[in-house]
Amino acid sequence: MERVAIEKKVLSENDRIAQQLRARFAERGTLVLNCISSPGSGKTSLLERTLEGFPPETRVAVVTGDIQTDNDARRLARFGFPVRQITTAGACHLDARMVEKSLDGWDLSELDLLLIENVGNLVCPTSYDLGEESKIVILSVTEGDDKPLKYPGAFAKSRLMVLNKIDLLPYVPFDMEAARRNARSINPEIEIIETSCTAGHGLDAWRQWIGARIHEAARKEEPG
Amino acid sequence: MHEMGIASEVIEAVRVEIARHPGARPSKVGLRVGEWAGVDVESLRFCLEVLVKDTDLDPLALDIEFRPQGSELDIAYLELEE
Numbered sequence: 233m234e235r236v237a238i239e240k241k242v243l244s245e246n247d248r249i250a251q252q253l254r255a256r257f258a259e260r261g262t263l264v265l266n267c268i269s270s271p272g273s274g275k276t277s278l279l280e281r282t283l284e285g286f287p288p289e290t291r292v293a294v295v296t297g298d299i300q301t302d303n304d305a306r307r308l309a310r311f312g313f314p315v316r317q318i319t320t321a322g323a324c325h326l327d328a329r330m331v332e333k334s335l336d337g338w339d340l341s342e343l344d345l346l347l348i349e350n351v352g353n354l355v356c357p358t359s360y361d362l363g364e365e366s367k368i369v370i371l372s373v374t375e376g377d378d379k380p381l382k383y384p385g386a387f388a389k390s391r392l393m394v395l396n397k398i399d400l401l402p403y404v405p406f407d408m409e410a411a412r413r414n415a416r417s418i419n420p421e422i423e424i425i426e427t428s429c430t431a432g433h434g435l436d437a438w439r440q441w442i443g444a445r446i447h448e449a450a451r452k453e454e455p456g
Numbered sequence: 457m458h459e460m461g462i463a464s465e466v467i468e469a470v471r472v473e474i475a476r477h478p479g480a481r482p483s484k485v486g487l488r489v490g491e492w493a494g495v496d497v498e499s500l501r502f503c504l505e506v507l508v509k510d511t512d513l514d515p516l517a518l519d520i521e522f523r524p525q526g527s528e529l530d531i532a533y534l535e536l537e538e
């Protein structure tokens with residue numbers, strides 16, 4: 233018997249395309265955020281509230297992924313910014329190639345911000361790098377405060393956790409402190425913002441967070 | 457459920473490797489799967505079994521090393537018999 237070392241990363245083809253995308257985004261100065269959550273945690277709602285607050289001249293676009301339907305793209309297109317839907321026809325995640333294709337015809341140098349809404353799923357999307365600057369995980373209070381421990385990958389790889397639907401806290405047994413503690417036990421650096429997309433809580437903090445990231449990305453782009 | 461795609465990629469890599477060793481047959485493939493790789497190990501095992509069954513690769517043993525707090529998803533090695 234002979235053992236031969238292979239030492240090959242699975243999904244290396246996805247990673248290769250994602251690295252190309254990352255280089256392209258950096259070169260054009262486009263900040264890309266990849267939003268991940270379970271189905272129904274409020275990804276589209278958060279993006280709706282985000283777009284709604286932007287002045288019309290904001291250079292922002294959205295790519296949204298779903299297994300079926302273009303409902304989310306239609307919801308998001310109402311705000312007048314460019315939106316594209318990716319329907320994965322069964323796949324439980326977006327991959328780098330799908331994102332690359334969806335950008336066809338867009339001039340990235342005209343965009344400061346590209347928001348990606350991943351397929352509703354807290355597991356599979358974490359395996360696929362899309363060339364984003366940061367992943368953002370959205371957890372709503374109806375899902376339970378133990379979710380960071382049960383689905384650690386999404387929390388380990390995200391820079392920010394948005395705790396959404398806090399307007400429902402009076403009605404569901406959700407321990408905010410436990411949720412924060414659990415997320416930080418997986419990822420001590422994770423930033424946390426609490427929001428209610430329906431009542432409008434926390435949206436300023438969220439917009440400021442995005443603003444700071446855009447600023448950061450622009451600074452990196454400057455030579456020297 | 458993206459484990460089937462990952463399993464296909466593993467099988468493809470195994471085939472590339474055995475093409476380099478004419479006359480040998482693969483007996484075992486070793487993988488490393490991190491806790492945060494977003495992969496369900498049991499589901500991956502099942503998909504690989506399905507893909508191997510009744511093919512020229514059958515039987516192919518599977519050695520999955522689970523890495524707590526890791527993000528890796530690697531094909532580590534292949535064992536060959538002459």
Ligand SMILES: Nc1nc2c(ncn2[C@@H]2O[C@H](COP(=O)(O)OP(=O)(O)OP(=O)(O)O)[C@@H](O)[C@H]2O)c(=O)[nH]1
Binds near residue numbers: 273276277427
């Ligand atoms: N009470 C309350 N409901 C919310 C909040 N945010 C979203 N919702 C509701 O939650 C439901 C799902 O919201 P979506 O924004 O469609 O969730 P999603 O994550 O985009 O869902 P998928 O794309 O299907 O995975 C909708 O009925 C929203 O109105 C919130 O802050 N509070």
Ligand SMILES: [Mg+2]
Binds near residue numbers: 275276
């Ligand atoms: Mg949605």
